[in-house]
Amino acid sequence: MPTNTEGHEGSGPWTDEVVEQAAPGVFRIPLPLPEDGLRAINVYVLRHGDRATLIDSGWSFGPGQQVLERGLAQLDLDLGQIDRVLVTHMHRDHYTLAIRLRSLLGTRVLIGAGERESIEAAVDGAGSGVEDPWLSRWGAHELRPLLAARPPRPTSEYGLPDEWIDAPTDFAVGDRTLRAVPTPGHTRGHLVFLDEQAGLLFAGDHVLPRITPSIGLEVPRDPLALAAFLESLQVVRQLPDLAVLPAHGALGARSHRRADELAEHHRLRLDATAEAVGGGATTVYEVARALTWTRHEKHFAELDAGNQYLAVAETAAHLAVLVRDGVLADGRADGVDTYRAAAAAPSAARGETN
Structure with a gap:
């Protein structure tokens, strides 16, 4: 696996298997996703001495874990040196590999308290799709047979975290301080993590550089999730203008400009x-x-x-x-x-x- 320390100007697409230095002590490792149009998720490794903290974890499946292991090896780390995973939100591509790492190695898993109801529903086997009662209210009866034809996704990957984050709150990660900031909309408990001193915004799925995040894809559904999302864009706009470290997409975006673009997109929609x-x-x-x-x-x-x-x-x-x-x-x-x-x-x- 190549290691790119030249930032977002590297020659390959953002989904290529690579370790990219996003900032001193911060590394981006894109992990593959199964049966997902997004293709990959960026996991960020924050190194502190011979230990590390992850922001987001990836989807719990073998190839993703293997790519993570190879990436950590490039940094002279292994899975056992990950102290904890700070998770931006409960979607399986962000959360479920963290649950697997905990079962294997005892890694601590932390996520926003606003995700409690959705994670409890996922653990109990509830989810969106063919059984979604909203399909009837939306008049989308034709979707039921199409959704029923898809292979079911397992729910056993979900589990409760070790700690619910009551944001805003600060975390010490080595010499740096991360602040967890609530940004509901994509999900009701979505968090971004701010490193103001380094000028970094670990944006999860709230601010993506090329695509717009889905809105309110969770159980139970919040009918006014878009209103929450637009308000959360203003939260980002009120922070300093930061380098966006997104969950999907390349590095290089700035938080103010991209927040404005996303707000304009939804105005047009x-x-x-x-x-x-x-x-x-x-x-x-x-x-x-x-x-x-x-x-x-x-x-x-x-x-x-x-x-x-x-x-x-x-x-x-x-x-x-x-x-x-x-x-x-x-x-x-x-x-x-x-x-x-x-x-x-x-x-x-x-x-x-x-």
């Missing part, structure tokens, strides 16, 4: 969502089908079942904000949520969210 309702779409599913998706402007039918589910869930999040802001009015017919333009709707009020 709110406009497009309102226009779709004005064009005759009345349910979440109909609105999602009327919009285009991804940076490549794909039609809904071009997405696979998993991404169609994400698209419908994100559409629901935008519709909820538009209802809150008085742009749309909602109702229900035969158990399905419906939407229409509100009388005398404020034309630009939703843009004030960010």
Whole structure:
């Protein structure tokens, strides 16, 4: 495995197996993901003497753990020298390898207290997908057979952490101080970790450099997760302008500019969502089908079942904000949520969210 100490200007894609020095004592190791369009997750190794702390851990499967072991070996470390894992949020690509490392080696696992309900649901076997009761409310009945055809994901990878983080709070990691800052939206308990002295923001999935994070993909679902996400972008905007160390994507982004870009993206999506309702779409599913998706402007039918589910869930999040802001009015017919333009709707009020 090559070691790149030249920062984000390295020649390979960000998903290549490499150890990249992000800052003195901080190293990025991208780990592969199984059956996931994101391809990889960045795990950050914070070295302090002959010990290390990880920020996020990866997905609990053999190839990911093996890449982590090879990366640590490049730093003259092994899994047994990891004292703890600070986890940004409960999604399996961030959390579940930490649970496996604890079972093997006793590694301590810490995550935000806001994730308690979702992790307890995951441990109990609850999750999103074909059994999601929201599918009926969204009018997305056609998704059920598509989601049912996918292989089930095991829930045994989940477990409770050793410590729930009541953020904001500080952690000593060798000579550096990390501050855990709540940034709900992607999930209700999402945290970012700030190293202000070094000018670093370990951003998890809150601020990603090339893509926009999914909103509120958790059980139980928060209908106003997008509102929380937009408020959390302002939390980042009020911090110093920092180098973004994202969970997915290359290094090099700055936190203020990228937070502004993400807020603008959602402003445009709110406009497009309102226009779709004005064009005759009345349910979440109909609105999602009327919009285009991804940076490549794909039609809904071009997405696979998993991404169609994400698209419908994100559409629901935008519709909820538009209802809150008085742009749309909602109702229900035969158990399905419906939407229409509100009388005398404020034309630009939703843009004030960010």
